[in-house]
Amino acid sequence: MQVPPMFVLLSSVRINTNNDNNNNNFSGSTLRLLENGNLLLLTQNGTVLWQSFDYPTDxxxxxxxxxxxxxxxxxxxxxxxxxxxxxxxxxxxxxxxxxxxxxxxxxxxxxxxxxxxxxxxxxxxxxxxxxxxxxxxxxxxxxxxxxxxxxxxxxxxxxxxxxxxxxxxxxxxxxxxxxxxxxxxxxxxEKIGQVRGLCGRFGVCSSDESDIAISVSSFCDCVKGYEPVDVEGWRNGEYYGGCKREDGEICNVSDGFDDLGFVVEFDMFNASSLRTKTRKVCERECLNSCNCVGLSYNEKSGICRNFYGSLFDFQNSSSSSDGVLYVRVPKEKEGSLMKNRFNGKVLVAIVIGSAFALGVLVVSLLVLIKMRLKKKGNEEDVSVPILNLQVFSYKELQLATRGFSDKVGHGGFGTVFLGELSDSSLVAVKRLERPGGGEKEFRAEVSTIGNIQHVNLVTLRGFCSENSHRLLVYEYMQNGALSAYLRKEGPSLNWDVRFRVAIGTAKGIAYLHEECRCCIIHCDIKPENILLDNDFTAKVSDFGLAKLIGRDFSRVLATMRGTWGYVAPEWISGVAITTKADVYSYGMTLLELISGRRNVLAPPSAGGGENNGCETEDKWFFPPWAAQQIIEGSVAAVLDKRLGNVYNIEEARRVALVAVWCIQDDETVRPTMSMVVKMLEGLVEVNVPPPPKLLQALVTGESFCGVKADDSETGVSTGGSLSVTNLEVSIADSESYIGDILDVNVNVR
Structure with a gap:
């Protein structure tokens, strides 16, 4: 557009075309907004006087x-x-x-x-x-x-x-x-709580740290007994001013301490350490100093640390080795109204009479509260059924896990600890990190998870919802996660177990997609979330913690909990997410299962000369190379060398082809998980799939090291257009699965 005479640009170049002695120099200048968002100020001959890309903002x-x-x-x-x-x-x-x-x-x-x-x-x-x-x-x-x-x-x-x-x-x-x-x-x-200075002095990151789409209005809270310094700024999401004591920071030896749980200490100034037998000794040391604002105590080591000045940047921790943080807070007012100067018999009479009256009042209140709680509990039980799930107290789970000392896993939703219940049964206790929502929402989600029962899904045994604590108690899987078997230095699985894991995992996901009352898209299928019991039966975990959506797949999920290397292309393109996103992740996991390695490893150039498990440089990003080998018929080249020649050739070929079908670019070309089960079980004949064009396109870029394009007659090509290819699969009962690669139409009839 033409710049009007009154146009004024104030910046480091300070251009003013209105009443400026050099006005003629800018006569006829144009202001142009390019497709990439760059705003240009151009002279008549096209010279750039100023551009917004030179002055980036946020x-x-x-x-x-x-x-x-x-x-x-x-x-x-x-x-x-x-x-x-x-x-x-x-x-x-x-x-x-x-x-x-x-x-x-x-x-x-x-x-x-x-x-x-x-x-x-x-x-x-x-x-x-x-x-x-x-x-x-x-x-x-x-x-x-x-x-x-x-x-x-x-x-x-x-x-x-x-x-x-x-x-x-x-x-x-x-x-x-x-x-x-x-x-x-x-x-x-990845976690909001890792951001420096976000909540200011005595502010606590109160968000769900695994939720990457959290609202800005709910990041921070003041610790108990504190209030925002700038109330208006706090409402607007400006937390940097932090919090102050509600009682004006008066030094009081009767102060108490608020338990914030295990924390990571980012910036706690002027700390002093001592070894004590009990936390009480540590608390007395802190209360004797007006400058002491809190302490941390590790029950295992007996190490106590007192902190002076202010507390900044502390967040929830999943490790008991960090110690529990106790912040010094005003003690609740109790008994302050009983202070008076009366003495003698008058004082005794008043105290006895008051105590009797108070006792009657307390008993009456307790009866009333109990009746209301019972009524409320009955109403809640009706609205949020918990089925056969056991409700644990936080203390019970602390004892069962020996103070959350035996960590067996960690994921985006929280940390998992090994526990032993009073009946001597082993359980896996998942402690959720700063879960969002209230009691009712949490119990509703637990109810949903508890309703889901399948041999290939991890069973939820119970839960804890006490104060701010949210924990889930699962059956314990003795053989751990599948990821433990994908390292060269780790244990290996024979082919029969791998094949059973492939089918079992597919059945578990298919149940979530098609047989649950509410269709569940897992959003995070990967080896870490596939657990193996004592018989090496595969069980999918973390399914109930993903977003629950209805069967209207047109709705776009607002958040994504998946892991890079397993996420489908549609996550990036911004289109609606369907169950086919899980199919893609499952296909990537299948490649890892049969090859006994991870799909993405550090490239040789970044490993100080070591190949980090890659035989050649072009295999450090595994899927494109593996897909090419499978399509060309070289399935054996992809299989885990630890298998030797002890595997079923037909089963291996079937699993490999299914994996490539699952990682097709277009979701409509990928099979459903129920179809995947039929393919793996041999109920359908699986033909050779087309190459995933997106994976092939990735490895042709200048900035990417990977498989080179192949212009041979195999059709594995990254340039030009692919010829029309049809997949026809027949089943014993004449069911057919037909997908047109160019028209991307899939019909099941």
Whole structure:
């Protein structure tokens, strides 16, 4: 558009075309907004006078380069665009990695150094579905890093951006045409509680730390006995001012301590340590000093640490080795009204009479409260049935797990500990990290999980919902997770077990998709969530903790809990998520199961000369190479070498082909999980699938190390168009499964 005479641009170049002596120099200038979001001020001959990409704010768009002098700075709040407290910048003095910085001084997360293809701490970059990264002159003051969108063969180029949020995370968003909104796909740090300075003095990160789509209005709480310094700012999501004591921070030896549970200490100033036999000794030491604001105590070691000044940046921990944090808080007012100066017989009479009256009142109140609680409990039991689930107290589970000392696993939803109940049965106790929702919502979710019973799903035995504690008690799987058998130095599974695991896992997922009252999309199928009992029967875990949706698959899920390396392409493209996303993840897991290795390993160039388990450089990202070998008929090349020649050739071929069908680009071409079960059991004949074009496209980019394109007659090609290929599968009862690869229509009849 033509710049009007009154146009004024105030910046470091300070251009003013109105009443300016140099007005003629800008006569006829134009202001142009490019497709990539760059705003240009151009002269008549096209010279760029100014462009917005040179002055980044909080948003990073494709085509924009960040340099030593160009960094992203967050907004102050969601509604206040003034500069905030968080920035993403190239870390000085080497400029070979990015870091997130609080208040321009304190770094709390970094990408790790550039390896030539990715950053060490961002393994997601090894699977660049839609990005091409370009790092010019890394490890020098002239370093410049940018990214562009990768053109895929299916033509999908969803608008995308990165943004440093007011609450300290850097997030990637993609645009969804269906919902007409930006969907958050990726964030670092993954947990809100890991952000530096978010909640200020005596503020506690109270969010569900595994929920990457959390509302900005619910990040922080003040500890008990404290209140926000800036109440209005707190309401607007500006927590940095922190909290203050409600009683004006009066030093009082009768103060108490609030148990915040196991915490990671980020920044606790002026700490003193001592070894004591009991926490009471530690508390007395703290109460004797007006500057002592809290303490941590580890029952195992007996180590007590007293903290002085202020407490910043503490978050929930999953490890008992961190110790329990006790914050000094005002003791509840009790007995203060009984203080008086009366004495003698008058005082005795008053005390006795008051005690009697108070006793009658207390008994009456207890009876009334008990009746109301019973009524409320009956109403809640009717609305939220718990079936045969056992309700545990927090103390019971503390004893069963020996103080949560034996950690056996950790995931996005929480930490798992081994426990032994009073009946001597072993259980796995999952302690949820800062779960969202209230008591009623939690019991409703537990009720849903408790209703789900299948031989290939982990059974929920009970739960605990006491104060802020949320724990789930599962049956214990003696042989652990499938992931433990995917390391060369670890134990191995024979072929019969692997085949049973493949079928059992498929049956468990199929039950979630098609046989439950509410269709459940797991969203996180991976070896860590496939557990093996004493007979090596596969059982899918964590299914009830994913989002529950109805059978209307047009709804777009707002969050994604999947793991890179297993997520389907539609997560990134912004289209609706269906059960076929689980099918894709299952296919990736099948490749790992039959090969006895992980799909993504550190490339040789990033491992200091070691190949980290990769025989050749082109196999460090396994799926494209494996898919090519399977399609060409070289299934044996993909199988785990530890199997030797002891495996069923037909079963191995069937599993391998099913895996490639499951990881097809277009979800409509992938089979359903019930169809997968039939394929694996030999009820249908499985033909050779087409190559997953997206995987092939990934490995042809300049910034990606992987399998090279093959122009042979096998059809494994990354360029041009594929010929029309039909898959026809016949079943004994004449059922057919027909998929047209170009028209992407699947019919089951």
């Amino acid at each position: 948003t990073w768009l494709p085509g924009m380069n960040l340099t030593r002098s160009r960094s992203l700075i967050s907004w102050r709040t969601k509604t206040d665009p003034s500069p905030g407290f968080y920035s993403l910048r190239l870390r000085p003095p080497d400029y070979g990695e990015f870091e997130l910085v609080f208040n321009n001084t304190e770094s709390f997360w970094s990408t790790g150094n550039w390896t030539g293809q990715s950053f060490l701490n961002v393994p997601e970059m090894t699977i660049p579905y839609i990005y091409r990264f370009d790092f010019e002159d890394p490890f020098s003051p002239s370093a410049s890093f940018g990214f562009s969108e990768r053109a895929l063969e299916n033509g999908l180029e969803p608008p995308t951006l990165f943004r440093v949020e007011p609450f300290g995370q850097v997030r990637q968003y993609t645009w969804s045409k269906q919902s007409r909104s930006w969907n958050m796909f990726w964030s670092k740090p």
